[in-house]
Structure formats: C-alpha cells, structure tokens
Amino acid sequence: MYKDKLDRILLKVQKPSRYIGGELNSVEKDRDKVTMRFAFCFPDTYDIGMSHLGMKILYSLINEVPEYWCERVFMPLPDMEEQMRKNDILLYGLESLEPIKDFDFIGFTLQYELSFSNILAMLDLAGLSVYAKDRPDLTPIVCAGGPCVCNAEPIADFVDLCILGEGEEVNLELMRLLEKCKAEGTTKREFLIRAAQIEGIYVPSLYDVQYNDDNTIKSVTPLENAPAKVKKRIIKDFDKVYYPETFVVPFSEIVHDRAVVEVLRGCIRGCRFCQAGYLYRPFREKAVGTIEKQTISLCETTGYDEVSLTSLSTSDHSEIEKMLAVLTDYSDGAGVNLSLPSLRVDKFSKELVDRIKSVRKSGLTFAPEAGTQRLRDVINKNITEENVMNGCRLAFEGGYTAVKLYFMLGLPTETMEDIEGIAELCQKIIDLYYSMPDRPKGKGIKISVSLSTFIPKPFTPFQFEPQPTEDVIRERQKHLMEVINVKKVTVSRSHFDVTHLEAALARGDRRLSKVIYAAWKKGCKLDGWSEYYQYDKWMEAFRECGIDPAFYVNRVRPYDEVLPWDHMDILVSKDFYIRENKKAHEGRTTPNCREKCAGCGVNKCVGRPCF
Amino acid sequence: METKNIRVFFSKTGRAIYISHLDLYRLFQRAIKRAKLPIWETEGFNPHVYITFALPLALGTAGVCESLDTKLTEDISADELVRRFNDALPRDIRVISASEPVRKPTEIALSVYEADFECDDAKFDEFLAAEHIPAEKKTKRGIAELDLKEHLAILERRPGFMRFTFPSGSQFNINAGLLFDAFERISGTEIFSLHITRTAIKCSDGEIFR
Numbered sequence: 001m002y003k004d005k006l007d008r009i010l011l012k013v014q015k016p017s018r019y020i021g022g023e024l025n026s027v028e029k030d031r032d033k034v035t036m037r038f039a040f041c042f043p044d045t046y047d048i049g050m051s052h053l054g055m056k057i058l059y060s061l062i063n064e065v066p067e068y069w070c071e072r073v074f075m076p077l078p079d080m081e082e083q084m085r086k087n088d089i090l091l092y093g094l095e096s097l098e099p100i101k102d103f104d105f106i107g108f109t110l111q112y113e114l115s116f117s118n119i120l121a122m123l124d125l126a127g128l129s130v131y132a133k134d135r136p137d138l139t140p141i142v143c144a145g146g147p148c149v150c151n152a153e154p155i156a157d158f159v160d161l162c163i164l165g166e167g168e169e170v171n172l173e174l175m176r177l178l179e180k181c182k183a184e185g186t187t188k189r190e191f192l193i194r195a196a197q198i199e200g201i202y203v204p205s206l207y208d209v210q211y212n213d214d215n216t217i218k219s220v221t222p223l224e225n226a227p228a229k230v231k232k233r234i235i236k237d238f239d240k241v242y243y244p245e246t247f248v249v250p251f252s253e254i255v256h257d258r259a260v261v262e263v264l265r266g267c268i269r270g271c272r273f274c275q276a277g278y279l280y281r282p283f284r285e286k287a288v289g290t291i292e293k294q295t296i297s298l299c300e301t302t303g304y305d306e307v308s309l310t311s312l313s314t315s316d317h318s319e320i321e322k323m324l325a326v327l328t329d330y331s332d333g334a335g336v337n338l339s340l341p342s343l344r345v346d347k348f349s350k351e352l353v354d355r356i357k358s359v360r361k362s363g364l365t366f367a368p369e370a371g372t373q374r375l376r377d378v379i380n381k382n383i384t385e386e387n388v389m390n391g392c393r394l395a396f397e398g399g400y401t402a403v404k405l406y407f408m409l410g411l412p413t414e415t416m417e418d419i420e421g422i423a424e425l426c427q428k429i430i431d432l433y434y435s436m437p438d439r440p441k442g443k444g445i446k447i448s449v450s451l452s453t454f455i456p457k458p459f460t461p462f463q464f465e466p467q468p469t470e471d472v473i474r475e476r477q478k479h480l481m482e483v484i485n486v487k488k489v490t491v492s493r494s495h496f497d498v499t500h501l502e503a504a505l506a507r508g509d510r511r512l513s514k515v516i517y518a519a520w521k522k523g524c525k526l527d528g529w530s531e532y533y534q535y536d537k538w539m540e541a542f543r544e545c546g547i548d549p550a551f552y553v554n555r556v557r558p559y560d561e562v563l564p565w566d567h568m569d570i571l572v573s574k575d576f577y578i579r580e581n582k583k584a585h586e587g588r589t590t591p592n593c594r595e596k597c598a599g600c601g602v603n604k605c606v607g608r609p610c611f
Numbered sequence: 612m613e614t615k616n617i618r619v620f621f622s623k624t625g626r627a628i629y630i631s632h633l634d635l636y637r638l639f640q641r642a643i644k645r646a647k648l649p650i651w652e653t654e655g656f657n658p659h660v661y662i663t664f665a666l667p668l669a670l671g672t673a674g675v676c677e678s679l680d681t682k683l684t685e686d687i688s689a690d691e692l693v694r695r696f697n698d699a700l701p702r703d704i705r706v707i708s709a710s711e712p713v714r715k716p717t718e719i720a721l722s723v724y725e726a727d728f729e730c731d732d733a734k735f736d737e738f739l740a741a742e743h744i745p746a747e748k749k750t751k752r753g754i755a756e757l758d759l760k761e762h763l764a765i766l767e768r769r770p771g772f773m774r775f776t777f778p779s780g781s782q783f784n785i786n787a788g789l790l791f792d793a794f795e796r797i798s799g800t801e802i803f804s805l806h807i808t809r810t811a812i813k814c815s816d817g818e819i820f821r
Contacts, residue, residue: 003626004804010629011671011788017634022626024641024701251630251638251701303641303699335644335658 001097002089009083017251018046019080021094024249025301027063027070028095034069036175038062039093039100039140041108043118044528046074050248051256053310054109054146058167060244068175071095071103072248075118075526081125091126101127104139104178107171108159110148113505114498114527116155116516119144121525123158130517132160132205138188141178145171147279149202150232151458151565154505156204157513160188161195163202164568165232166265168242170200196226200233207567209510215551217509217562229569236606238265238284243294246301258306258339259298263291263323267312268593269344270600271369272380272584273408275457276312278572281602282610283316283593288323295327299336307331308339315347316594324355345391346383353398363402363446364395370411371421378413378584380461382592385425392429396439402446403429409476409493410454410468412584419476422449423484430488447489451480453499457506458565459572461580464557467503469550470496497535501527504542504549509564512552515545573601614651614682618665618712618821619696624673624808627703632667638704639679646699648692649685665716665820666779666812669786672724673808678820680712713821714814722779723766723811724787729803730794732770738794739765746793748785759790779812 010016031037040059042049049055055072062070071093076084084091090099100106106126108119120130123142129135132142144152145163152162163170174195181191196203206226210218222228235241247259266283267276286294295307309327317323324340331338343352345366368388370376376383392403407422426447433445453473456465468476477493484491505512518541526532542549557563559578566574576599583590590598594611603609623630630638643650643660652658662681668674683692689709696706738744744759762785767774777785787807795802812820 007806008804015631016629016670017631020626020629022701022703024638024699249641249701251627251634253634253637300645303643303645305641305644 002092002099003097005087005089006097009080009087009089012083013080014077015252018050018074019076019094021072021097023251025246026072026095026248027059029063029069031069031096031098034067036068036105036179037093037103038068038070038105038107038175039073039103040070041073041100041106041119041122042075043108043110043115043122044075044526045077046250047252047254048528049074050250050254052109052111053260053262054167056244056247056260057242058171059248060246061168061242062171062175064242065172065175068172069095071100073100073106073122075122076125077526078532084125091122099127101140104141104182105175106140106142107163108142108144109146110144110152110155111146112528113148113154113502114533116148116505117520117524117527119155119158120516120520130158130520132158135160136188138182138186138191139178141188141191143174147276148506150275150279150568150570151507152202152204153510153564154508154512154516156510157517159204161192161201161203163233164200164230165570166235167233168235170198170233173198174201193224193226196224199231202230202568204510217564220562220567222567229567231605232279232568232570234282234571234606235265235284239286239290245294245297247298249302249304256308257304258308259295259302259304260308260310261291261294261298262286262311263309263314264311264317268316269313269382270380270580270590270592270598271382272378272461272580273369273411273454273457275460278459278600279570280312281570281572281600282606285317288319288326291323292326292330296330296334299334305335306337306339308341310341313344314340315343315352320347321351324352328355344383346387348387348391348394350394350397353394363404363448364391364400365404365406366391367406368425369406369408370414370418371407371423371425372418374587375411375414375418375421377587377589379408379411380580380584380589382589385428388425389428389432392432393436396433396436396445399440401433401440401443402448404448404450406450406452408454409451409480410473412454412462412465413587414468414476416476416479419480420483422451422480426489427485430485445488449484449489449491451477451491452494453496455499455503455506458563459568459570459577461577461584463507463563463577464559464581466554466556467499469554470500473499495530498527498530498533500549500553501535501538503553507564508552511545511547515541515547518544571602571605576600614684615686616680616712617683617692617709618678618680619692619706619709620676620678621696621704621706622673622675623668623677623704624675625703627701628671628673630704631670632664636662636664638701642696642699646695648695649683649687651682651684663716666719666722666784668809669788671807672787673806675707675808676811676820677809678812680716710821714818716820717781718814718816719780719812719820720778720815721776721813722787722809723774723776723813724807725772725774725810726787726791726805726807727772728791728805729771731798731800734798734800735794736768738798739768741797744790744793744797746789748789757785759785759793763790774810776813 123130144159149162192203206223208221212218264285266280522537650660665678692709764776
C-alpha cells in the first residue's frame with residue numbers, strides 16, 4: 001500500500017485530500033477476505049467523478065457483497081500525475097491505496113466522449129498496456145459501461161468488454177462469472193466468450209467488422225457464438241431497484257456536493273436530438289414512499305443540507321405534486337434544502353415556483369432549445385412560445401429577475417430565421433418583464449443564453465444527420481450576436497473545437513481507436529478541461545492515421561447504411577428512428593409516450609405496455 | 612436561549628491530515644447534523660451550527676490535542692457527546708473528550724510537535740546547530756523572511772526523531788513543516804519520510820491549553 005509514499009508527495013499537490021480516501025462512508029475491507037476486487041474508474045477528476053450518481057449506486061451495490069470489494073479511482077491532475085510517476089506510484093484505489101493492476105476488474109464509466117483519452121492515460125498510469133490484445137492475462141479485465149458504450153466502437157481496441165444498459169444486476173453476474181473462471185483457471189478468451197453469453201455484455205474482440213470501398217461498414221459478424229445483437233439490460237422493477245442508503249462524503253467540495261435521489265428513469269418526451277431520452281427507455285418511476293425513504297436515509301447518514309431530485313424530467317413523475325408535498329414536509333423540518341433540477345417549462349406552476357424559490361435565489365433555467373416553433377417541432381421539443389412566456393411570467397411574479405435559456409445551434413433544417421428567432425424570443429421575454437406592473441421593483445432583467453452546438457448522437461432520430469461545417473456554425477454564431485439585445489442578454493457559446501471532436505467520437509467506428517491512441521501519445525488527456533484540451537494535436541492524430549473527421553461528422557448517413565452501433569440493441573427499433581427522422585423533416589411532432597405510444601418497440605422487449 | 616459553552620478535543624491523524632481547515636469546518640458541521648447533536652445555531656439569514664476552532668492545524672500535520680469550541684442548547688453528558696460525535700465522524704478524526712473551556716484561545720502561545728523522519732541525521736544535527744535557519748513564511752501580506760532558529764526550542768532529539776516547540780496563536784504562528792523544508796533546501800539532501808504530530812498546545816504561562 002502506498003500510504004507512506006503518498007505522505008511524501010501529497011503536500012506538493014493541489015487539494016491533496018482527494019487522493020487519499022478515508023472519507024466518511026467509504027468502504028474498507030480486509031483484502032485477504034475478499035475474492036473479487038473491482039476498481040471503479042471514473043475517467044475524470046475526483047471533483048467531477050464523485051458527483052456522479054451511477055458510481056455511488058454501483059460502488060455500494062458491489063460492496064454489499066461481503067466477499068467483493070469495490071474501490072474508487074479517478075484521473076489525477078497533471079501535478080499529481082507528475083509526482084506519481086517520479087515516485088513510482090501506480091494508479092491506486094482510494095480505499096486500499098493499492099495498485100489497481102492487481103485487481104480483478106478495472107471498470108470505466110463513460111459519461112462523455114471527451115473522457116476517452118483518459119481511459120488510456122489511466123491504464124498507462126496503472127502500469128498496464130492500453131491495448132486489450134497486449135493484456136493476455138485473465139485479470140484484470142478492463143470493462144466499460146455508461147451511456148457512451150451504446151457506441152463503444154471508438155474504444156473497442158482498449159477494453160475487454162462493455163456493459164450495455166443498467167448495471168445493477170449484470171455487474172454482479174459478471175463478477176460471479178470471473179470468480180468461477182479464476183477458480184477454473186480459464187484463459188482470458190474463454191472468460192470473454194462466456195461473458196458474451198450474458199445479456200448486456202458486449203465483447204468487441206468477438207466481432208469482425210468489414211468495410212466497403214467508400215469506408216462505410218459492410219458487415220459486422222459475431223464470432224464464437226456471440227449474439228448478433230447485444231441487448232441492453234434494464235431493471236424491470238425500478239421501484240425495488242437497489243439504491244444506496246448512504247453516500248461517501250468527500251472532504252473537499254465537489255461539483256455536486258449534496259445528496260441525490262433518483263426519482264424516475266427514462267423519459268416520455270422523445271426530443272429527437274436527445275440520446276438519453278432513448279437510451280434510458282422504458283419510463284419507470286419510484287413510488288413517492290420510496291423516494292421519501294431514500295431522501296431521509298441519505299440526508300441522515302451524510303449530513304448534507306441539500307438534497308437534489310434527479311431524473312431526465314422530474315416534473316413528469318405521475319405524482320409530482322404529492323412527492324413535493326411529502327418531501328418539503330421533511331426538508332423543512334430537517335433544515336434541508338430541496339433542489340429540483342430538470343423541470344419542464346410547460347409543467348411550471350405557481351406552486352412549483354414557490355417551492356423552488358426558497359432554495360434557488362439566483363435564477364431559473366428553461367430549455368426551449370430552438371428559436372422558432374417550426375424548429376421546435378422539428379426536434380419534437382413540444383414546448384410552445386406560450387409555455388416559455390408563461391414560465392417566465394411565473395418566475396418574474398415569484399421575484400426572479402434572471403432567466404437562463406438553453407438553445408442549440410446547427411439543428412437539422414435550421415436557417416438564419418431560426419437563429420433570429422432566438423433573439424426575438426429573448427426580446428419578447430424582456431418586453432414581458434417590463435410590461436408587468438408587479439415586476440420586482442428597481443431591478444433590470446438579465447437573460448443568459450447558453451448556445452450549445454448540436455451534436456448528432458447514436459440512437460436518436462438524428463443519428464443520420466450531419467453536423468454543420470465549421471464555416472456554417474461560426475457564421476450562425478456571429479449572426480446571433482449581431483441580432484441579439486446585447487444589453488440585457490449575455491450569450492455563452494460552445495467552442496467549435498470541442499464539439500467537433502465530440503461529434504467525431506460519438507458516431508465513430510472502431511477505426512478511431514488508432515486515432516485516440518495517436519492523440520494520447522501526443523499528450524492528449526483531460527480533454528473535457530479547456531486548459532488541457534489540445535484540438536491541434538487531435539487533428540494531427542486524425543491526419544496521421546489517414547482519417548478525415550468529416551466522414552463521421554458532416555456526412556448524411558442513408559437509412560440503409562450499416563451504422564457502427566447497429567449491433568447494439570437498446571430496445572428501440574431502427575425503424576422507429578427512421579420514422580421519427582422523416583417526421584422531423586416534415587416538421588411533424590410526436591406526442592409524448594404518456595399521451596400516445598409512438599411505437600418505439602421498447603414495450604415489446606419488456607413484455608408490457610409502458611403506461 | 613440558555614446555552615452552555617463546551618470545548619471538544621479531537622485528533623486528526625492518518626488520512627485526515629490532508630483535510631484543509633475550511634473542509635474540516637464543513638466536516639464537523641455535517642457530523643453535528645448526522646449526530647443530531649443539540650448545538651446552537653447562529654441566527655440570521657443563513658443559520659448554521661456555531662463552531663470555532665481554537666488553533667488551525669497546518670495541512671499535512673497530524674494533531675492529537677486539537678479543539679473546537681461550541682455551544683450546547685441541551686445538557687448532555689460529555690461521554691454521550693463524545694460517543695455521538697465519533698459515530699458520525701470519519702475514522703481518522705476522533706473526538707477524545709469534551710469539557711467546559713478553561714483558557715481562552717487568545718492565551719495560546721506555543722505548540723509542541725513530534726516529528727518522525729528519515730534523513731541523514733548528521734546533516735540534520737549540523738543544520739540545527741547553525742546560527743541562523745532562514746525560512747520564508749507565507750502571510751496575508753505576502754512572503755516574510757524569518758529565522759526559525761530564534762523560535763525553535765528542541766525538547767528531545769535522537770536519530771530520526773525530534774520533539775520541539777514553535778510559537779502558535781492568533782498573533783504569530785509557525786508551521787512546523789517549514790523547518791523540514793528549510794533542511795531540504797539548505798542541506799541539499801532529501802527527507803525520505805516525515806510525519807509531524809502536534810502533541811500539545813500551551814498557553815503563555817506554560818500551562819496546557821484546556
């Protein structure tokens with residue numbers, strides 16, 4: 001264990017408490033009494049990774065098994081990495097302070113594409129080869145889960161297997177299999193062949209990919225009896241799904257430093273750009289009593305004074321009013337703040353404003369996503385201008401003077417008119433504010449527009465769409481700045497350099513593994529951090545590998561093209577995406593799932609209607 | 612509201628030595644909430660439990676006589692207070708005792724430290740014997756030069772070990788780690804391992820701070 005070595009270096013790095021573990025509720029076990037050791041790696045820094053709910057769930061879940069031990073591992077910042085390398089400290093688990101190369105599993109959770117290079121950086125820092133083929137031993141098995149593994153092809157060369165879908169059941173099945181294979185003394189390949197038989201497990205090396213002359217994929221052929229389509233795992237009874245009674249409480253402040261309760265999974269909305277809206281189907285919610293019990297347990301065992309309800313769209317819970325009444329009763333009495341992100345503007349009511357007013361003083365955030373009704377219909381946002389204005393009115397009446405609006409630029413069929421629509425909508429909100437006699441006295445209105453760039457993602461109706469080219473994106477960003485009321489509105493834009501790479505990686509195939517390797521060799525890592533991101537190096541890597549990012553980013557993909565992720569089955573049919581894509585181009589909306597089933601196919605896979 | 616002042620003594624060792632002063636404050640606030648201790652809350656716009664630390668401990672230094680002052684709103688026994696705190700604290704922070712404050716934090720004058728270390732001991736003795744031990748101390752106004760030799764009192768010294776005192780308190784305070792940084796800089800040799808523990812806090816009259 002590295003305790004003594006760490007004592008020599010930790011005073012030389014920023015915020016050392018994040019590299020030493022020992023936090024309240026962290027789990028330390030006797031290494032001689034455990035049979036399986038799992039290194040849960042979040043490929044970003046402690047401050048970000050410790051905010052991630054999935055890790056908290058799976059960490060506690062594995063540690064509930066007495067003979068299994070799960071530890072947390074994060075990406076060190078460069079100052080720490082330098083000290084580790086200088087002092088021969090390999091990447092270690094925060095609980096045991098022992099090197100993870102001796103663990104049985106090294107599992108990465110992939111939340112965003114820009115963390116891919118960190119996988120390589122962390123494997124290397126762990127003293128392991130980054131390519132799966134160069135790690136012949138049975139253990140450690142390097143695996144990956146999380147939303148990005150719905151298209152794991154770009155990292156196919158580095159990981160041994162992927163876990164598709166929700167991990168609460170399959171992770172333990174996988175650990176039991178490895179335990180058995182270890183006892184039998186099987187080869188790594190034998191383990192992988194058997195693992196591929198578990199529903200939800202994807203072993204990239206068991207699929208042979210052939211390409212056409214135009215670089216598109218010709219075929220993907222499973223080997224060794226691996227399934228032709230890997231089915232995502234879902235938890236059928238979500239109300240009863242495992243949820244931790246407590247969280248590890250970090251010493252230092254992290255990004256989301258509070259208790260978090262997941263109230264529902266999935267989304268009924270079907271926004272056509274939103275990957276999460278399809279990946280997490282079917283829609284399932286927890287009973288109010290379950291949510292209450294979990295809220296109380298977490299607050300009491302962590303001592304946090306803030307609890308946040310989380311989901312893709314909390315206001316879509318069928319008993320939202322009752323839930324808020326029950327929870328505010330508790331939170332008021334216990335001196336805990338209740339925060340409610342992810343509320344839809346069309347579900348906004350005076351009662352809701354009053355409830356959140358006590359917590360959030362700064363301002364409210366709405367996400368119209370597009371500036372005109374036409375484009376909002378294309379993306380199936382199902383929010384009207386009236387909804388937005390009504391939400392703003394309620395906010396102003398509630399005493400708010402600042403609103404934040406999310407928009408996306410570069411959406412399919414977008415024209416300059418839609419860009420101008422953003423400016424017009426902002427102006428209407430400003431006019432509304434000054435037309436209100438009961439507006440907060442003596443205060444001006446402040447609108448913040450956050451303008452991200454559309455990134456077409458796999459498993460969305462827009463998976464066939466191109467991202468506009470750099471020139472178009474820059475021109476439209478510039479135009480918005482020319483037409484918007486710059487006195488009252490501040491605009492923040494996403495950087496082209498970042499969205500461009502994200503777009504390439506999101507819909508890439510396994511030929512991108514060599515680009516990621518080349519970029520990492522050039523020093524790319526921590527790509528999610530503007531101070532470490534090196535776009536030029538990434539583009540150099542693409543060039544040297546003879547791969548043009550435009551092939552992945554700016555090309556319309558025909559409906560009949562074999563997409564790199566077509567052998568993944570997230571229980572929503574490709575026909576549905578094609579149908580939705582056609583409707584988008586016709587400007588026709590699809591009602592939400594609760595109103596009318598859109599026939600995405602998930603109900604057939606689950607064997608019951610969603611509602 | 613009738614409140615009772617109480618001084619809580621605790622240790623901060625092992626992995627907890629890397630917790631910064633600000634984070635330690637938040638850690639105790641949460642522990643009080645978890646333990647549901649009857650601690651007085653400040654009044655005002657943003658009420659929070661009232662705790663104040665007698666003497667901050669430098670990052671990386673362990674302590675076995677650290678203390679915080681707070682106010683109880685209900686009378687509970689010291690034993691129960693200690694037990695409930697410890698149930699709610701991370702392993703490497705332990706509450707040792709609780710009692711009514713005797714001395715004021717402003718009376719604190721010096722800290723006793725014990726250091727275990729591995730280095731060239733002959734060089735270290737040579738370093739200690741020098742007439743001056745120049746060092747730099749970060750202050751709010753910038754960097755100040757000072758002579759550690761003037762302030763250092765060695766109580767016990769044997770190879771790999773030293774017990775010593777440095778001034779402490781709200782007016783003037785020296786981080787024990789400065790001495791070892793100075794050694795590495797002046798001697799040009801490395802300290803291979805170093806563990807410093809504050810073992811006592813004393814008032815200007817030489818009495819233990821209680």
